[in-house]
Amino acid sequence: MPYQTLKLSHNGAVTTLTLHRPEKRNAITTRMIDELMNALREVESGPARVLILTGAGEAFCSGMDIEELRSLVEQSVEESIEDSRRIAKMFRTLHSFPKPIIAAVNGSALAGGCGIATLADFTLAVPHAKLGYPEGRIGFIGAIVSVFLKRQVGDRTVRDLLLTGRLMSAEEACRAGLINEVVLPEKLLERAGDLASQLLTVSPTSLIFTKRLLREFSEAEIDREIELAIHENSLIRSTADFKEGVTAFLEKRKPEWRGH
Numbered sequence: 001m002p003y004q005t006l007k008l009s010h011n012g013a014v015t016t017l018t019l020h021r022p023e024k025r026n027a028i029t030t031r032m033i034d035e036l037m038n039a040l041r042e043v044e045s046g047p048a049r050v051l052i053l054t055g056a057g058e059a060f061c062s063g064m065d066i067e068e069l070r071s072l073v074e075q076s077v078e079e080s081i082e083d084s085r086r087i088a089k090m091f092r093t094l095h096s097f098p099k100p101i102i103a104a105v106n107g108s109a110l111a112g113g114c115g116i117a118t119l120a121d122f123t124l125a126v127p128h129a130k131l132g133y134p135e136g137r138i139g140f141i142g143a144i145v146s147v148f149l150k151r152q153v154g155d156r157t158v159r160d161l162l163l164t165g166r167l168m169s170a171e172e173a174c175r176a177g178l179i180n181e182v183v184l185p186e187k188l189l190e191r192a193g194d195l196a197s198q199l200l201t202v203s204p205t206s207l208i209f210t211k212r213l214l215r216e217f218s219e220a221e222i223d224r225e226i227e228l229a230i231h232e233n234s235l236i237r238s239t240a241d242f243k244e245g246v247t248a249f250l251e252k253r254k255p256e257w258r259g260h
Contacts (some may be wrong), residue, residue: 005032007056008039014196015048016189019116022057027065028112030083033090040093049204050196051097053120054104054189060129061113069138070250073243080234087112087233088144088226094119095148095222096215098208100199104192105129106185110167115145118152121211122195123179125170126188131178132167139245139255143233147225151218153177 007018017039019026043051055061075083094101094116103120108130117123117131125131133142133149142149142162150158157176161168170182183191199207236242240258248255 003035003039005029005035006039008042010046010048013047013049013200014052014193015043015046015050016052016054017043019053019055019061022055022059024065025059025062025108026055026057026113027062027068029065029068030086033086037090037093040097044098049099049207050199051099051101052104052189052192052196053101053116054192055106057107059107059113060103060105060109060117060125062108063111063113063134066250069246072237073246075237077234077238080237081230084144084230084233088230091115091119091144091148092222092226096211096219098211100196100207100211102192102195104188105131105170105179106188108167111135111142112145115142115148118178119148124181124183124188124191124195125173125179126185127170127182128185129170129173130167131170131173132165133161134165134167136162136165137245138249139236139239139241139243139257141232141236143229143236144226147222147229 005019005021007020009016009018019032021027021032072080100122101120103117103123105117105123105125107126107128109117110130111133114131114133133145135142146158146162149161153176168176168178170179173179174182181191240260244258245255
């Protein structure tokens, strides 16, 4: 099927999905989420055995699109919950995808974009990539992604990333366990292809069964935590600090926090 915000290309048993809004640094929109979900269903039901996920242009994904961010301030409680569930479903689908995913992070991956990058089974990143969750700087919270992040890097690193909102270099992210390897830009897709080839030597049934087993270890707990995260994600959108943070960001000024 045709896509507007991403591209799919097939090479034998390997499919590459490219986030394709380079003029917007591949920022996430509702359409992109819907198209990503459709593309994942297409890959899951198709002949590909490995999925490579990357971005077009200079960034991997800069997080939420500015226009979508602007609309959050005006959302009703019901709309906020629906939007939060849409984001949670995207992350949950990436996390539980039955075929191996390799993220080839070609540039910065921020907020939700960092979540997409690091929910892959393997994450490769170029040296100049920055990764992190700066939501707190606009009065928001990385609620849903925290469910998965704390399992990846542990409590102390999660607190560092989410409470400070700072960005990690690719090297630091690798040391923290957020990504697997740092790869030179000109070698990134080649290295992703080599890793895909290595995975193709493994029984596809074994890969599916292994991923299913790893998912089932914590599936019930993840589902419970996602519901809590959806609640917190939608609740903070009604606060004065969130509205001030988003407004200040859009107006390119320093926010005046009210503490509620």
